[in-house]
């Protein structure tokens with residue numbers, strides 16, 4: 069049964085991808101290796117030893133992929149720029165062929181009335197910078213701001229929506245706390261320093277944009293609402309720590325100018341003292357916030373799970389995706405309304421929302437993915453409820469345009485609206501792509 073939902077007339081409907089996950093050709097035309105190019109080659113780092121060497125071959129097939137986006141009726145396309153194509157050494161002399169790739173992509177999008185939403189950094193750091201300590205090096209903030217400034221000038225007037233970082237929490241948690249992303253560290257000392265430098269880089273890039281950019285700039289964070297496993301005080305305290313660590317760690321400094329108190333408790337003597345001027349820089353005002361939402365988590369107190377001392381409680385009776393993430397649309401609505409209550413009426417975009425399911429192979433040019441259709445339907449309804457309750461929601465980007473390289477899961481998890489046969493690179497729109505096209509054509513009425 070469809071509902072007649074009214075979204076704002078200027079609501080932006082798009083899809084999202086990221087450079088390392090779809091482009092392939094990581095060393096083409098003067099590009100240098102990224103941290104992910106190297107990390108994929110660490111035995112055991114990525115399922116089945118998959119790499120982004122080919123991925124969806126988008127670096128070569130970009131024109132056809134823009135045609136595909138047009139056929140899907142997309143109004144916007146969120147993608148990221150591979151820093152190591154632009155500045156092979158991370159800083160210094162730009163690589164003109166790298167710049168040309170993104171100039172051509174953006175021009176094709178604009179020519180097809182598809183609004184480009186550009187993410188400057190979606191985890192793929194040039195290895196030259198990784199070798200200098202990556203985000204744990206205080207200079208990383210300046211390397212990033214210089215790269216951002218170069219992109220603002222290069223794409224000036226063609227791109228109106230920029231975001232600095234994709235999910236700094238994942239860079240910090242996966243790369244510096246748990247070692248499952250590059251640089252593969254497990255360091256209570258370096259993790260908060262990396263997080264802080266990511267935020268400093270964000271702030272410096274926003275300052276550079278204010279001086280020399282046109283359009284709007286924001287930040288993209290992943291939010292995962294936390295629910296206590298019981299009404300007991302220990303689980304309430306665990307919830308507060310988990311919520312502060314994942315959801316407030318980056319938004320509190322950006323919007324409130326201070327880190328959550330819980331972080332000093334979590335990191336203990338490893339929690340650094342940050343210069344006040346840093347917090348002032350981080351608080352440089354932004355024009356919008358991107359929220360990536362996939363699931364929620366239910367947490368309990370767990371003294372054995374240092375330093376957070378909070379552990380997830382499996383929701384065995386609920387539906388889950390192939391990522392083992394609970395399908396929980398109500399969490400999207402609560403995220404949107406929580407941001408408004410805590411941080412004010414900042415314009416919001418859902419910059420990622422989607423699901424990996426065990427899709428069948430395409431048959432006669434079709435691929436039935438009813439669970440993904442239902443995931444989008446229930447989450448779009450939740451987004452609409454948040455709108456009705458006052459969320460300042462401006463747009464929605466489905467993750468993802470195409471099946472792609474799912475980081476440490478390699479190609480074993482498929483999130484695409486469009487199926488990719490990696491042996492032939494044939495693209496096949498799934499039923500969810502047809503569903504989404506109808507959503508866009510009706511501006512949300514057909515959900």
Ligand SMILES: OC[C@@H]1[C@@H](O)[C@H](O)[C@@H](O)c2nc(CNc3ccccc3)cn21
Nearest residue numbers: 086234235238290360362420467474483
């Ligand atoms: O996992 C699906 C996508 C991924 O392909 C995107 O590159 C990335 O932006 C992304 N972020 C999340 C949600 N955040 C997250 C939370 C815990 C671990 C890893 C990601 C999901 N996804």
